[in-house]
Amino acid sequence: MIDLDFLKSLIQAIDESSIDSIEIERGGTKVRVSKTPQAVAAAAMAAAPAPVVAPAPAPAAPAEAAAPAAEAPPAPPAAASNLVDVYSPMVGTFYESPAPDAPPFAEVGTSVSAGDTLCIIEAMKLMNELESEVTGVIREVCVGNAEPVEYGQLLFRVEPA
Numbered sequence: 001m002i003d004l005d006f007l008k009s010l011i012q013a014i015d016e017s018s019i020d021s022i023e024i025e026r027g028g029t030k031v032r033v034s035k036t037p038q039a040v041a042a043a044a045m046a047a048a049p050a051p052v053v054a055p056a057p058a059p060a061a062p063a064e065a066a067a068p069a070a071e072a073p074p075a076p077p078a079a080a081s082n083l084v085d086v087y088s089p090m091v092g093t094f095y096e097s098p099a100p101d102a103p104p105f106a107e108v109g110t111s112v113s114a115g116d117t118l119c120i121i122e123a124m125k126l127m128n129e130l131e132s133e134v135t136g137v138i139r140e141v142c143v144g145n146a147e148p149v150e151y152g153q154l155l156f157r158v159e160p161a
Helices: 004-015 039-046 062-066
Strands: 021-026 029-034 052-055 084-087 094-095 117-123 126-131 136-142 154-160
Touching: 004 021, 117 154, 126 154
Parallel strands: none
Antiparallel strands: 021 029, 052 084, 084 154, 094 117, 117 126, 136 154
């Protein structure tokens, strides 16, 4: 059996960290503590292997604007319709460089090729490199260094070459 003080300290530790969930088995009792509801976490984990990249949407007609969005993340208004949006494939912490004293992988104005690393997203103490799927120029970095990111959150806007 897991004592109440241990459970409270576990919940507090998860709440204060970038970890989304943890599962512990102790004395025949299994406990799972999660910040995200299980259905949302399962959907995020299923989609985690690849970044979500989509061209910026064209302005919607008034009739389309009233329709509810399907499963696509909400898109901010497009400044230029030819930009490609790069979304976070997972929940974690965004890092712009491989080390605190290293230059960023991608800044506004940086030319990138398909396969170039754009950033690192730390999830559960694992460093996941997010690679560009398009060749072009970074026109907007939408997240600050060491900020938490959510699944489907807009990270970069790239102008294809």
